[in-house]
Amino acid sequence: MLSVIIRSALQKYRGLLLPGQAAVRAMSSSSSPGSPYTTLAISHPAESVTHVELNRPEKRNAMNKAFWSEMVTCFNEIAEDPDCRVVVVSGAGKIFTAGIDLMDMASDVLQPEGDDVSRISWNLRKIIAKYQETFSVIERCPKPVVVAVHGACVGGGVDLITACDIRLCTQDAWFQIKEVDIGLAADVGTLQRLPKIIGSRSLVNELALTARRMYADEAKSSGLVSRVFADKETMMAGALEMAGEIAGRSPVAVQGTKINLIYSRDHSVAEGLDYMASWNMSMLQTQDVMKSAQAAMEKKSTKTIEFSKL
Known part of the structure; x- marks a missing residue:
């Protein structure tokens, strides 16, 4: 029955395409010159559904300085938009996200302002709180957020998806809490939200302390995701079908x-x-x-x- 629903959604989805375009490509909405966003592409693939796409495919959707503020602006606007009832989040290109853009973020994290330890720490705390807001705003948004993950979901990507309401992934997806490998503890939501999502505290501890990869089947069996799809095209059709079902309710x-x-x-x-x-x-x-x-x-x-x- 599920396969029938997905095939039906895929046909509807393809009906939205321009001639000659692939399904996943048409789902994307490249940032136009007038767009306020440089790291996100916003589109409306169905009535009452907003698609937010991480849109730095050339950088594997790594999260640079602009991303952290643009997500806040974007979801604050979505929260107040009466025309939006459901949000779908995905990533452009070959993977969902490689996580934090270390080259772009290094100055903030490694060289915070301040004349002494107390002032440096105070400023660093403000920076961390600002980054935490980037994903907390997703959780606070009253509109349900469906996230669709393909390929790698690393570091900050795990922080992002744990703030979403429904998580879907492709068979080739994998997840990694990468922070211990770069000398820090994850600080923008994974350690707080993941234990409430996955039933096994031992598994959460293992993933966070070893930085090993969790693949799609384990993510499904542990409860991190609720559905696994064969590929990105099928997943996006499934995400749209689900979003449409939700948007049709009160x-x-x-x-x-x-x-x-x-x-x-x-x-x-x-x-x-x-x-x-x-x-x-x-x-x-x-x-x-x-x-x-x-x-x-x-x-x-x-x-x-x-x-x-x-």
Whole structure:
């Protein structure tokens, strides 16, 4: 059944292409002269779906100084965009990302400003907090974020995907917490989020302390990703299909679900239930509930419902 759905999505996806273009190529939206971004390509491949593509393929999508600020700007805008209900994140070129661009970032990390140890440390802490915001903004964005990984996902790439809501990958994908190999502890989200994603604390410790690679099958069995696809083209079709399914639901329900899932992850069951009660005492008054109930009684798909923008 899944293969049928993916083939159907792939056909829809190809229908969006210009003549002679490959599917994955058409998904990309190269930064135009008027684009505010130099490291990201933004496109809208389907209604209510925004595609954010890491767009430095010539540098293996390494994360330079511009990337860290552009991601914050991008996701802050997406969070406020009523036309966007779901986000798909992927990487252009041969791999998802090689992680931090050490050559470009060295001056910030290795030569922070300050006259003494205290001032240097103070400034370095501000720099680290700024980099942490780059991925925390993904987690805070109320729109669900589906990330699609192909090839290598190294270092900062793992920090990025652990802040996303749904993780997909190709059969050739591999993941590596690389930081111990360059003399530091991962400091922008992996060590905080990965233990909440993977059930085995021992496995998380092993990956973080040895910097070994985790390949697609192990990533799937451990819970890091929920689906593995044969190749990038099929994965992107699957990601779009999933994004379309989510976008077709009530944005009140979808965004409320994401916010409460994250809150409950970080709080006790009792606190999560109390927060949920406070949340839904207002959100249950939406017209979306009546529309969905009416569709169910008439045995219609929610795809037939036009939900208002949120």
